[in-house]
Amino acid sequence: MAKNTEVKLSKRDIQTLENLTNMAEIVIKQAKRKKDPAVNIPVRALSNVSFNERKRIIEMGKRTSQRQLFNLSQAKSFMQTMLVASGTKQLIEQGKSTSIRGLYYLLKHTISGVKEETFNEQGECDTIIEDIEVILNSLREELHLAAENRGTMVGNITVIDNGDEIDCTRMGSGGYAIPSIVEPNIIQFKKCTAQFILHVEKGTVWQRFNEDKFWKKHSCILTHGAGQPPRGVRRLLYRLHSELKLPIYCLLDNDPWGYYIYSVIKQGSINLAFESQRMAIPEAKFLGLRSIDFARCELSDSVKIALNDQDRKRAKQIAEYPWFVKKKAWQKEIETMLTNGFKLEVEALTNRDISFVTEQYVPQRLNEGNFLD
Amino acid sequence: MAKNTEVKLSKRDIQTLENLTNMAEIVIKQAKRKKDPAVNIPVRALSNVSFNERKRIIEMGKRTSQRQLFNLSQAKSFMQTMLVASGTKQLIEQGKSTSIRGLYYLLKHTISGVKEETFNEQGECDTIIEDIEVILNSLREELHLAAENRGTMVGNITVIDNGDEIDCTRMGSGGYAIPSIVEPNIIQFKKCTAQFILHVEKGTVWQRFNEDKFWKKHSCILTHGAGQPPRGVRRLLYRLHSELKLPIYCLLDNDPWGYYIYSVIKQGSINLAFESQRMAIPEAKFLGLRSIDFARCELSDSVKIALNDQDRKRAKQIAEYPWFVKKKAWQKEIETMLTNGFKLEVEALTNRDISFVTEQYVPQRLNEGNFLD
Numbered sequence: 001m002a003k004n005t006e007v008k009l010s011k012r013d014i015q016t017l018e019n020l021t022n023m024a025e026i027v028i029k030q031a032k033r034k035k036d037p038a039v040n041i042p043v044r045a046l047s048n049v050s051f052n053e054r055k056r057i058i059e060m061g062k063r064t065s066q067r068q069l070f071n072l073s074q075a076k077s078f079m080q081t082m083l084v085a086s087g088t089k090q091l092i093e094q095g096k097s098t099s100i101r102g103l104y105y106l107l108k109h110t111i112s113g114v115k116e117e118t119f120n121e122q123g124e125c126d127t128i129i130e131d132i133e134v135i136l137n138s139l140r141e142e143l144h145l146a147a148e149n150r151g152t153m154v155g156n157i158t159v160i161d162n163g164d165e166i167d168c169t170r171m172g173s174g175g176y177a178i179p180s181i182v183e184p185n186i187i188q189f190k191k192c193t194a195q196f197i198l199h200v201e202k203g204t205v206w207q208r209f210n211e212d213k214f215w216k217k218h219s220c221i222l223t224h225g226a227g228q229p230p231r232g233v234r235r236l237l238y239r240l241h242s243e244l245k246l247p248i249y250c251l252l253d254n255d256p257w258g259y260y261i262y263s264v265i266k267q268g269s270i271n272l273a274f275e276s277q278r279m280a281i282p283e284a285k286f287l288g289l290r291s292i293d294f295a296r297c298e299l300s301d302s303v304k305i306a307l308n309d310q311d312r313k314r315a316k317q318i319a320e321y322p323w324f325v326k327k328k329a330w331q332k333e334i335e336t337m338l339t340n341g342f343k344l345e346v347e348a349l350t351n352r353d354i355s356f357v358t359e360q361y362v363p364q365r366l367n368e369g370n371f372l373d
Numbered sequence: 374m375a376k377n378t379e380v381k382l383s384k385r386d387i388q389t390l391e392n393l394t395n396m397a398e399i400v401i402k403q404a405k406r407k408k409d410p411a412v413n414i415p416v417r418a419l420s421n422v423s424f425n426e427r428k429r430i431i432e433m434g435k436r437t438s439q440r441q442l443f444n445l446s447q448a449k450s451f452m453q454t455m456l457v458a459s460g461t462k463q464l465i466e467q468g469k470s471t472s473i474r475g476l477y478y479l480l481k482h483t484i485s486g487v488k489e490e491t492f493n494e495q496g497e498c499d500t501i502i503e504d505i506e507v508i509l510n511s512l513r514e515e516l517h518l519a520a521e522n523r524g525t526m527v528g529n530i531t532v533i534d535n536g537d538e539i540d541c542t543r544m545g546s547g548g549y550a551i552p553s554i555v556e557p558n559i560i561q562f563k564k565c566t567a568q569f570i571l572h573v574e575k576g577t578v579w580q581r582f583n584e585d586k587f588w589k590k591h592s593c594i595l596t597h598g599a600g601q602p603p604r605g606v607r608r609l610l611y612r613l614h615s616e617l618k619l620p621i622y623c624l625l626d627n628d629p630w631g632y633y634i635y636s637v638i639k640q641g642s643i644n645l646a647f648e649s650q651r652m653a654i655p656e657a658k659f660l661g662l663r664s665i666d667f668a669r670c671e672l673s674d675s676v677k678i679a680l681n682d683q684d685r686k687r688a689k690q691i692a693e694y695p696w697f698v699k700k701k702a703w704q705k706e707i708e709t710m711l712t713n714g715f716k717l718e719v720e721a722l723t724n725r726d727i728s729f730v731t732e733q734y735v736p737q738r739l740n741e742g743n744f745l746d
Contacts, residue, residue: 090727091727094727096584096585096727096728097580097584098577098581098723098727099577099580099720101577101718101720102577102581102720102723102727103723104720105676105718105720105721105722105723105724106723106724106727108673108675108676108724109673109675109724110673110674110675117675118675146577146580147577148575148576148577148599149525149547149576149580150523150576150599152522152550159545160545161544161545161546161547162545162546163545164543164544164545165543166543166544166545166547170537170538170539171534171537171539171549171550172532172533172534172535172536172537172539172552172559172560173534173535173552173554173559173560174522174534174539174549174550174551174552175550175552176544176547176549176550177525177547177548177549177550178547179545179546179547179548179580180576180577180580181546186545186546187545187546202521203521203522203523203553204471204472204474204475204519204520204521204553207470207472207519207522207552207553208471208475211469211470212469226521226523300481300482300483301483302481302482302483302490302491303478303481345474345478347472347474347475347477347478348478349478350471350475350476350478350479351478351479351481351482354464354467354469354471354475354479355469
C-alpha cells in the first residue's frame with residue numbers, strides 16, 4: 001500500500017523545521033560545553049505587551065525569561081518544552097496536522113522510572129505550545145496544529161484548498177467551511193473579482209446575506225466567524241486583506257461584545273499579542289451596528305435590550321483601550337450606547353423588514369462611506 | 374431594480390401554506406359561527422412521549438390541549454400562535470428564511486392601545502414555533518426557519534445546493550458547510566458513489582480523517598456535527614440514509630455524552646419527539662469508541678479520564694432509556710465503562726499514532742462489522 005512515505009514539505013515547513021532544530025541544537029551545545037541547558041522564552045504577560053502606535057497593532061515587548069533544566073521549579077516545563085517541540089517536528093515531517101487535544105494525547109505518557117505524567121492536563125500543554133510559538137516566531141498553524149473550524153465564506157473569489165479549486169460563487173446555501181489552517185501552503189487565492197469583504201458576526205445573519213445574494217449584487221466576499229472569529233477566519237481575513245488589498249467591513253452587534261470582536265480583528269488580542277503581526281488588520285472598518293442606528297433606522301422600542309452592569313463595565317473598559325481612547329468617534333459611539341441604556345443586535349433590523357439589513361442598511365453605509373475606524 | 378417579485382414556491386411550500394391557511398380558517402369559521410375561537414395543540418410533555426418499539430423511534434402520543442382566545446390565561450398565547458403562523462406564512466410567500474431570532478424580532482412589537490409587547494423574550498416565541506410545528510406536522514425548516522449552521526461534509530457525493538453543484542470530493546481541507554435547512558427544495562443529491570457514511574463527533578477528528586483522505590480510500594461520506602449535531606446535520610444524515618440507502622456509522626467519544634449523541638441520532642430527542650419521524654435513524658450503528666477499546670487497542674494509562682459523579686449518573690440514566698434497556702450489548706457497554714471508572718476521547722487514539730484512528734481503528738471495526746446497535 002502506498003503509505004505516506006514521501007512527504008512534500010513547503011518552504012515554510014522547511015523553515016519551521018530548521019527553527020525547531022536550531023532550538024534543540026542550542027540546548028545540545030550547552031550540554032556539550034558542560035553548561036546548564038536553558039532556553040530563552042519571550043515573556044507572555046500583560047506587562048510585556050503594548051500597543052504599537054505606528055503599526056497600530058498590539059505587540060509583545062522584548063523581555064524574555066530563562067527556562068532551565070537544572071532548576072527544580074523549571075525542570076518539568078523544560079522537559080515539556082522539548083517534548084512539544086519534538087512533537088510538532090514529528091507532525092511537520094509526517095506532513096500531518098492535529099488538534100491541540102491530539103498533540104496532548106500524542107505526547108502524554110508516564111515518565112519511565114517515576115510515576116509522573118509528562119502532562120497532567122491539556123492546559124499545561126497549551127501553555128507550552130504558546131511558548132514554542134513565540135520562541136520560533138511561528139504561528140501554531142505552521143506547527144501543524146489545528147483548531148475546530150468555524151465560520152464560512154462565499155463570494156467573488158476562487159481559492160485553491162489543498163489542490164482543490166473552490167469557486168465561492170457556487171457554494172449554494174451552505175458555503176465553504178473556512179478551515180482552521182489557511183497558510184499559503186494549503187490555501188492559495190486563484191481568482192478574485194471582489195471589491196471588499198463584508199464580515200458579519202453570526203452565521204444566521206450570514207445566511208440572510210447569502211440568501212439575498214448580497215455578494216453578487218455588491219461584488220464582495222462574505223464571511224462570518226460564528227461569534228468571536230476563530231484563528232482560521234482571522235488569518236484568512238488577514239491574508240485576503242494584505243495579499244489581495246481588499247478592504248474589510250465588519251457588521252457586528254451594537255454591544256460591548258461586538259466592539260470587542262472588532263477590536264480583536266483590528267488590533268489583535270491581548271492574550272495572544274505575538275500573533276498580531278500576522279493576524280491583526282489595523283485597516284479594518286466598523287460598519288455597524290452603531291449606537292445612532294436606533295434613531296437613524298427608526299427602530300421600534302420593542303427591539304431594545306437593556307444594558308446590564310456587566311455590559312456597562314465592559315463598555316467602559318473597551319473605551320479605555322489605547323487604540324480607542326484617542327479616537328473621538330469611538331468615544332462618542334460607546335458613550336452614546338451608555339446613554340441610550342440599551343444594546344442592539346443586528347437581527348433587530350429584521351423588525352423593519354426581513355431584508356432591511358441587506359437591501360438598505362449595509363448598502364446605505366457603504367454608499368456614505370462613513371465607518372468607525 | 375429587480376425585486377423578489379416572483380417567488381418560486383416548492384411543492385412543500387404550497388402544502389405548508391395550505392396548512393397554515395387551514396389553521397387560520399378554522400379560527401375564522403368558529404368566529405363566524407359565534408363560537409369561541411380555539412386551536413388544538415398536541416401536548417409536548419414527557420407524559421405524551423413514548424418509544425415506538427416497532428418503528429424504533431421516540432414518538433409523540435395523541436393527546437392535545439385547547440388554546441382559547443377567550444380565556445384569560447390563554448389569550449396571549451393564542452395571539453402569539455396566530456402571529457407566529459402569520460410570520461412564517463410571510464417568510465414562505467417571500468421565499469426567504471430567517472433565524473428564530475430573526476422571526477422573534479420580525480414579530481415583536483408593542484400592542485397598540487396597551488403597553489404590552491407581543492413577546493417579552495425569545496423563549497416565548499420559540500415555544501410557539503414548536504407549537505406550530507406540531508399543529509401543522511411541519512419541521513421548522515419547512516417554515517423557513519434556520520438555525521446557526523454547524524458541521525461539514527466531504528466524500529463521494531455531489532449535491533445540488535440552491536442550484537449550485539457541489540462535488541464533495543473536491544472540497545479541500547475545509548469541506549462543504551452543511552446548511553441549516555437541507556430540505557429537498559434546497560438540497561438535492563445528484564451523484565453518489567459512497568458506500569456508507571462515517572459520522573464523527575468533532576471537527577478536529579473530522580480533519581484527521583479528511584487529511585488522510587479516508588473517504589477516498591473507503592469510498593464513503595464523512596460528516597461531523599461539532600458535538601451534538603445540529604438539526605441540519607441530523608436531517609441531512611436522515612435524508613442520505615433514507616433516500617440513498619447509506620448505512621451510518623458513528624464514531625463518538627466513549628463517555629455518556631457520546632452515548633447520548635448516538636441516542637439522539639438513532640432514536641430522536643425526547644424534547645423534540647415530534648421531529649423523530651423525519652430526523653431519527655433507527656438503523657444507525659455505533660462504531661466506537663467502545664469501553665473495551667482501552668484493552669483492545671492497548672492504550673496507555675495516560676489517556677484515561679476518570680469518571681466523575683455526573684458521568685456516572687448520566688450513564689445510569691442512559692442505560693435505562695427504553696431503547697437501550699433491553700439490549701444486552703449496550704447494557705454491557707455502559708456497565709464496562711462504569712467498571713473501568715474512566716472515559717476515553719477519540720483523540721486518545723492519537724497516543725498510539727497520529728493516524729491510528731484512520732488507518733487501523735476504524736478500518737478494523739468496519740472489517741469486523743461488529744457494531745453496537
